[in-house]
Amino acid sequence: MSFKVAIVGRPNVGKSTxxxxLVGRRIALVDDTPGVTRDRRVHAARLQDLRFDVIDTAGLEAAAAPTLEGRMRQxxxxxxxxxxxxxxxxxxxxxxxPDDQTFAELVRRKxxxxxLVSNxxxxxxxxxxxxxAYSLGLGEPVAISAEHGLGMPDLRDAIADIMGDKIAEEEEEERVRPSNNEPLQGDDIDPEAEEPEYDSGKPLSIAIVGRPNVGKSTLIxxxxxxxxxxTGPEAGITRDSIAVDWTWRDRPIRLADTAGMRRKARVQEKLEKLSVGETLRAIRFAEVVVVVFDxxxxxxxQDLQIADLIIREGRAPVIAFNKWDIVENxxxxxxxxxxxxxxxxxxVKGMRFVTISAETGRGLDRMMETVVETHKVWNRRVSTGRLNRWLERATQMHPPPAVSGRRLKVKYITQIKTRPPGFVLSCSRPEVMPQSYVRYLINGLREAFDIYGVPIRMLLRTSDNPFAGKARDKD
Known part of the structure; x- marks a missing residue:
């Protein structure tokens, strides 16, 4: 049976470190600036033989409830x-x-x-x-250095003494619950394989991105x-990329909230650069990326630059026009x-979009249906036979152009990857093939096989000439 451990304290005492x-990798942002962490984050952790979920929290501060600090405290x-x-x-x-005394009393009342951990x-x-630290009345402090890893055995013993029979003893190979947030670089496929059915029960990873204050956290x-x-009216509240597990219509979903991305010229502070780096990482690790527009x-x-980045990364994009409840006409x-x-x-021709209101909850089911439909297309596979029958018709309708007086030859096409769909086109002299003709073929693929709304990769190759480099025989 797993248990949860929350790390609390005033700002800048080393909670995220x-x-x-405990997690075993650098997930939470760490900086000398007080108050870097704002949202709470949960992740599987390990401390020697103990396995548990650890919760990182914002620094406790004395502030009124309506303020940002007050909401962080909540x-x-x-x-x-x-x-x-x-x-x-x-x-x-x-x-x-004095703040330590105040917050120790708050924790005691819970x-x-x-x-008590002295870092x-x-x-x-x-x-x-x-x-x-004895003056706090929370018992004997455990002296550690989170940055250097000192005192971890003592911390392990203190947790074990309290949790007792709740400690889960697992096999070494199962020591940490696997993360759903692994990088997805595209699946290699067998060109001769049958076109598989879409697995609607497979876990799905979604990142929510956009400019600051467009409603990403409110949407989640x-x-x-x-x-x-x-959440709140202040721009740039979210700093970390926070992933949470969720279930939608019996399907496991991993949602990643991200920091707002401003124009590069405006990003000056080190902390904001770290936040943007976390957002880019979340995009690369996601399958579908919902771009929230105001x-x-x-x-x-900046909206266009974010969308272009997602397309270049090969993720499956969905545009969500938020705040639709206040739109006139x-x-x-x-x-x-x-x-x-x-x-x-x-x-990306045919990019899917939805209108939503995160504030009222309008359009959210339709957004998720659009996400799943886009994910299906992103995973689409087309057999080599169907592709080449289509290629024959496409080249008959619009033959390849002539370059330097010699007509280019297009021989065959096959799909080598999904996520996003990737194709190899065998042709003569690929280095001189006009991009306009490649675009014609990509648009034809979209129309013939309904691959709208996701990036398509087209790689041009030439087949090897078995006689290349051999001199002709002389009589």
């Missing part, structure tokens, strides 16, 4: 309520300050088992801070039907958005 060490309190044991972390270098004990002068909360992500300010230059706006989508994003 300990979270990353998220942390929700994490404490969810956890089986709480690691209350303090900074041994700076010693105990009635959960608490382990940053690797340097001189930290011993006094460890002894000072609406899908989950709980206040899982921190319907009242759609097709900003929706029919007129819809026609305008459809025209702009076709004109400004011609890289």
């Amino acid at each position: 300990l979270f990353n060490r 998220q942390t309190e929700m994490a404490i309520d969810e956890a089986d044991v709480v690691l209350f972390m303090v900074d041994a270098r700076s010693g105990i300050i 009635g959960k088992p608490v382990i 940053k004990t690797e340097g001189r002068g930290a011993e006094a801070g460890v002894f000072d 909360n609406a899908l989950l039907r709980e206040e899982r992500m921190l 319907a009242t300010q759609a097709f900003d230059k 929706p029919q007129e706006m819809l026609a305008e958005l459809r025209e702009k989508l076709e004109r400004l994003l011609p890289q």
